[in-house]
Each structure stands twice: as structure tokens, then as C-alpha cells.
Amino acid sequence: MANNRTLTMIKPDAIEQGNTGAIIQKITNSGFKIIALKLTKLTTEQAAEFYGIHKGKKFYDELIDFMISGPIIAAILEKKNAVDDFRALIGATVDPAEGTIRNLFASSVTQNAVHGSDSDENANIECAFHFNENEIIDY
Numbered sequence: 001m002a003n004n005r006t007l008t009m010i011k012p013d014a015i016e017q018g019n020t021g022a023i024i025q026k027i028t029n030s031g032f033k034i035i036a037l038k039l040t041k042l043t044t045e046q047a048a049e050f051y052g053i054h055k056g057k058k059f060y061d062e063l064i065d066f067m068i069s070g071p072i073i074a075a076i077l078e079k080k081n082a083v084d085d086f087r088a089l090i091g092a093t094v095d096p097a098e099g100t101i102r103n104l105f106a107s108s109v110t111q112n113a114v115h116g117s118d119s120d121e122n123a124n125i126e127c128a129f130h131f132n133e134n135e136i137i138d139y
């Protein structure tokens with residue numbers, strides 16, 4: 001289904017700092033429905049595949065080291081206009097706006113608490129990266 005699903009990851013910093021519950025509360029309070037959810041720990045190979053587009057950038061090694069440093073929570077979120085609305089909820093990569101999830105919970109530009117897909121095309125790819133069809137619940 002186009003335009004109504006996005007993939008999020010609650011990143012290792014947020015889990016380590018005990019912010020998982022507060023982040024999920026903000027997500028559901030903002031009208032997103034969780035239709036798939038798992039705690040997992042990325043391997044180096046998985047992190048490199050997920051962030052392959054950033055290979056060669058100056059922050060790449062730091063990003064991969066961070067993303068494998070502890071567990072993550074992956075979730076598929078459903079809402080009309082999910083990708084854009086979720087990017088607005090999490091805030092920009094650099095200088096996230098007041099009240100956004102990254103503004104509230106990020107510790108640095110890299111350790112920024114949450115991921116959100118940046119396009120419908122990438123949402124489809126990223127949802128399939130983390131979940132099989134039988135892990136997605138229609139309710």
C-alpha cells in the first residue's frame with residue numbers, strides 16, 4: 001500500500017537511556033498505528049546493507065559502529081501520509097525542531113534516537129528488510 005507505511009528503528013542510544021516507552025508513546029499519540037514490531041540486534045553486515053547509501057561518507061564508520069552497539073527496535077507504522085508525517089515527528093537530521101523526538105531524545109547528530117524512512121520507495125524496501133509479510137498484523 002503506497003503512502004501509508006513507514007519503517008522506524010528506535011536506535012541503541014534510546015534503548016540504552018530508557019527512552020523506548022516515551023518514544024513509542026509519542027508515536028502512538030501522534031496517530032501512528034504499530035502493525036509490526038521487534039527487538040533485534042543488527043550485525044555489521046545488516047547495518048552496512050541498511051545504510052549502504054552512506055558508504056564512503058565521513059560519518060559512515062561511526063554510524064555503523066553505533067548501530068551495532070546495542071539492540072534496536074524496528075517497527076512498521078501505519079498512517080495516512082506516514083513517511084512525511086513521521087519525518088516531521090522525528091525532526092531533521094541536524095538541528096531537529098523543538099518538541100520533535102530527536103530534539104527530545106538525541107544525544108548527538110549520529111546518536112539520534114530514531115530512524116524514519118525518507119520516501120515511500122525506501123519505506124517499502126526498509127519494511128521488507130526487517131519484516132516478513134507474516135509478521136505484519138492487519139487490525
Ligand code: GDP
Pocket residue numbers: 054059062063092093109110111112114115116118
Ligand atoms: P536521517 O535520514 O535523518 O536518519 O539521516 P541520513 O539518512 O542522512 O543519515 C543516516 C544517519 O547517519 C543519521 O540518522 C545519523 O545517525 C547519521 N548521520 C547523518 N548525517 C550525519 C553527520 O553529518 N554527522 C554525523 N556524525 N552523523 C550523521
Ligand code: MG
Pocket residue numbers: 116118
Ligand atoms: Mg535517511
